[in-house]
Amino acid sequence: MEMLMNPSQMTKKYFTPGVMLVSLIALNGLIFLALRLIFGVGAITNLDNQHPWGIWIGIDVAAGVALAAGGFTTAALGHIMHREEYEVVIRPALLTALLGYTFVALSVAIDLGRWYSIWHPLIFWNGNSVLFEVGICVMIYVSVLYIEFLPIVTKKFIGNVRFKGMLAKLNSPVDKLLRMLDRGLDKTMFIFIIAGVVLSCLHQSSLGTLMVIAGPKMHPLWQTPILPLLFLISAICVGFPMVIMESLIASRSFKLKPEMHVLSKLGSYIGPMLGIYLAFKVIDILIREAFVYLMVLSTESVMFSIEIIFGIILPMRLFFSKVVRESPLGIFIASMLVILGVVLNRLNNFIVAYNPPYATTSYFPSIGEISVTLGFVCIEVLMYRLIVKYFPIISIPEKAGVFKTKYSIQGSK
Amino acid sequence: MATQGRRDFLKSLSAIGISTIGVAGITPSITKASPENILSKDRMGVLVDTTVCIGCRKCEWACKNAHDMPSGSIDDYENESVFDNKRRPDYSALTVVNKYQNDKTGSPINVKVQCMHCDQPACVSACIVGAFSKKENGSVVWDESKCIGCRYCMVACPFQIPSFDYHKALEPEIRKCDFCFDRTAEGKLPACIEICPVEAITYGRREDLVQVAQEKIKNYPERYNNHILGETEVGGTSWMYMAGVDFKNLDFPTLGDKSAPGVSESIQHGIFSYFVPPVALYALLGGVMWISKNRDKKEEN
Ligand code: SF4
Ligand code: SF4
Numbered sequence: 001m002e003m004l005m006n007p008s009q010m011t012k013k014y015f016t017p018g019v020m021l022v023s024l025i026a027l028n029g030l031i032f033l034a035l036r037l038i039f040g041v042g043a044i045t046n047l048d049n050q051h052p053w054g055i056w057i058g059i060d061v062a063a064g065v066a067l068a069a070g071g072f073t074t075a076a077l078g079h080i081m082h083r084e085e086y087e088v089v090i091r092p093a094l095l096t097a098l099l100g101y102t103f104v105a106l107s108v109a110i111d112l113g114r115w116y117s118i119w120h121p122l123i124f125w126n127g128n129s130v131l132f133e134v135g136i137c138v139m140i141y142v143s144v145l146y147i148e149f150l151p152i153v154t155k156k157f158i159g160n161v162r163f164k165g166m167l168a169k170l171n172s173p174v175d176k177l178l179r180m181l182d183r184g185l186d187k188t189m190f191i192f193i194i195a196g197v198v199l200s201c202l203h204q205s206s207l208g209t210l211m212v213i214a215g216p217k218m219h220p221l222w223q224t225p226i227l228p229l230l231f232l233i234s235a236i237c238v239g240f241p242m243v244i245m246e247s248l249i250a251s252r253s254f255k256l257k258p259e260m261h262v263l264s265k266l267g268s269y270i271g272p273m274l275g276i277y278l279a280f281k282v283i284d285i286l287i288r289e290a291f292v293y294l295m296v297l298s299t300e301s302v303m304f305s306i307e308i309i310f311g312i313i314l315p316m317r318l319f320f321s322k323v324v325r326e327s328p329l330g331i332f333i334a335s336m337l338v339i340l341g342v343v344l345n346r347l348n349n350f351i352v353a354y355n356p357p358y359a360t361t362s363y364f365p366s367i368g369e370i371s372v373t374l375g376f377v378c379i380e381v382l383m384y385r386l387i388v389k390y391f392p393i394i395s396i397p398e399k400a401g402v403f404k405t406k407y408s409i410q411g412s413k
Numbered sequence: 414m415a416t417q418g419r420r421d422f423l424k425s426l427s428a429i430g431i432s433t434i435g436v437a438g439i440t441p442s443i444t445k446a447s448p449e450n451i452l453s454k455d456r457m458g459v460l461v462d463t464t465v466c467i468g469c470r471k472c473e474w475a476c477k478n479a480h481d482m483p484s485g486s487i488d489d490y491e492n493e494s495v496f497d498n499k500r501r502p503d504y505s506a507l508t509v510v511n512k513y514q515n516d517k518t519g520s521p522i523n524v525k526v527q528c529m530h531c532d533q534p535a536c537v538s539a540c541i542v543g544a545f546s547k548k549e550n551g552s553v554v555w556d557e558s559k560c561i562g563c564r565y566c567m568v569a570c571p572f573q574i575p576s577f578d579y580h581k582a583l584e585p586e587i588r589k590c591d592f593c594f595d596r597t598a599e600g601k602l603p604a605c606i607e608i609c610p611v612e613a614i615t616y617g618r619r620e621d622l623v624q625v626a627q628e629k630i631k632n633y634p635e636r637y638n639n640h641i642l643g644e645t646e647v648g649g650t651s652w653m654y655m656a657g658v659d660f661k662n663l664d665f666p667t668l669g670d671k672s673a674p675g676v677s678e679s680i681q682h683g684i685f686s687y688f689v690p691p692v693a694l695y696a697l698l699g700g701v702m703w704i705s706k707n708r709d710k711k712e713e714n
Contacts, residue, residue, distance in 0.1 A: 042579025049503055049576040052564035080698050082705035113562020113577060113585040124559045126448060126543035128678050131565045135541060194698045198691055202684065212677040213539050213569045216668065225676055356573045357666040358501055
């Protein structure tokens with residue numbers, strides 16, 4: 001039997017006590033952000049010449065990009081492999097990726113000493129620089145994500161353009177323009193969908209190559225020439241768990257029934273993916289003989305073990321269990337473990353593993369850095385909630401008796 | 414309709430293929446746009462003989478003057494208490510001298526620290542906008558007009574040299590020794606070389622300096638450790654050091670002979686070799702998409 005789903009606008013009211021709290025954390029972040037802009041990066045961060053990169057790069061950017069992988073993984077599954085049953089999760093994943101990448105770009109910008117020069121890579125190229133490649137790929141990918149989202153916007157306004165007063169004359173031309181745009185996008189969308197997947201593979205892996213140049217400054221448990229491969233696989237691993245986590249939270253917060261049939265099917269891909277990831281990780285430290293560092297008790301060995309045990313092995317075991325996959329709580333916990341595991345991995349790679357030769361102190365994020373990071377996450381949540389209220393993103397079951405699914409996505413025809 | 418759609422699909426797909434190959438055609442110019450890394454045979458270098466250095470710190474003073482940084486009175490530099498802590502170059506001093514105990518002879522060892530001006534500089538390879546470049550005379554210099562302050566150069570440098578002015582909201586600078594690029598362009602000596610009263614630092618063609626160092630080691634084997642730091646480390650550096658003890662005791666990082674950016678550059682260029690892998694992936698995904706759609710259509714019929 002086929003469940004018929006239709007993406008709809010959420011009608012629940014925007015402000016709840018929870019949303020108020022989230023807004024306060026967001027506001028707190030914005031205050032610190034203002035201080036950073038007025039007094040410089042050093043004023044509110046614990047960064048120094050020994051530790052040039054902190055959590056704004058390690059978490060906001062590196063983990064942020066990984067967690068937005070739901071966008072390209074669901075696009076690959078739903079559009080490219082054409083599994084229509086997953087279409088219900090594509091729109092929410094697209095929106096998360098869109099917001100995620102937008103905030104990745106913002107986080108990069110505020111971390112830059114000269115944030116107003118962020119456009120320089122467009123004209124000053126350095127083909128040897130991994131960061132240059134990541135930067136350019138992300139820039140193009142963000143644009144692709146916006147293009148992929150555009151049809152949802154045009155569809156909403158076609159036939160609904162109602163300017164008032166003086167502007168009323170514009171109504172019909174704007175409507176025509178929207179229709180043209182919509183038709184054009186409909187025909188060409190698959191170009192962008194494939195491009196999005198290619199670009200994602202490129203920069204997800206290059207994000208791993210970033211730290212390769214740090215060479216011996218990076219702890220041998222993590223420093224390996226296959227970092228790009230590990231980053232790509234882990235990004236693919238975390239894509240579906242993110243979608244599952246969001247979907248469950250959204251259904252709870254909007255009082256909908258969770259899409260368990262789709263989610264547990266998605267979940268069945270995660271176990272094997274984690275298995276592949278684990279295999280690469282283990283073979284890597286065996287071949288490089290880096291496992292000797294696990295025999296000594298150190299921050300690095302503890303963090304590495306937590307990452308492997310709680311971020312890969314445990315959730316892998318959970319996802320292989322049918323009972324867990326079919327219980328909302330079980331699959332939620334398993335997904336959260338994968339997500340936290342990948343966040344920890346990025347944190348480890350960019351911060352814990354980074355031990356410069358002349359470090360006299362170790363780095364711990366300041367209140368300001370944490371505030372801005374949390375603030376950005378909260379603003380993302382608030383924007384997500386706002387957008388699903390005004391645009392049809394989240395699918396709800398059609399009334400009984402409707403047989404043909406109305407859900408068509410661009411480029412799938 | 415279905416065939417029509419399929420034909421459109423194929424048409425567009427090949428259009429993208431062609432345009433991507435067009436993009437691939439630009440690759441050589443990307444490489445050209447990369448910062449220069451000139452390795453002239455006549456590039457200059459400096460040989461630092463730590464067995465000669467007396468730790469007077471006059472080079473620190475001269476360096477600040479040459480770079481318009483507040484330097485204070487030269488008499489203040491006789492104060493030995495700064496040696497209590499090991500210092501690193503930063504935005505207020507591009508070079509510093511540290512003092513180490515010598516267990517062998519009892520007399521202390523002084524080590525001047527500054528950018529090594531690598532032959533295969535990690536900073537040049539890493540910089541997102543190519544703000545760093547290796548010049549013909551051997552110096553590695555930073556271009557203020559390009560830098561965006563991402564601090565990736567600091568992550569990359571194996572000697573932990575570039576520093577950043579964290580407390581400036583606008584135009585914060587990456588600072589490091591520039592081998593007195595402006596002075597040498599006018600034919601003058603680098604400021605530190607000029608002032609050094611005991612000739613602990615020798616300026617000359619790098620090739621010649623390596624020979625000088627080798628001879629010194631041959632003639633005074635009891636004075637020198639048989640190791641010229643910088644001769645081969647990370648692919649060779651313009652500044653090279655000699656010492657009577659193991660460099661590990663002088664806080665130098667232990668580095669291999671492979672150039673620091675070697676691995677990352679080969680990964681990077683492997684992924685992007687003439688854009689073949691991305692284009693191939695694109696074609697593959699396009700193929701999968703087309704086949705899956707066909708399969709679904711057949712099932713529907
Ligand atoms: S020592 Fe560091 S800053 Fe100096 S040239 Fe080498 S990599 Fe660049
Ligand atoms: S901080 Fe400036 S010089 Fe250093 S890598 Fe970034 S853009 Fe280049």
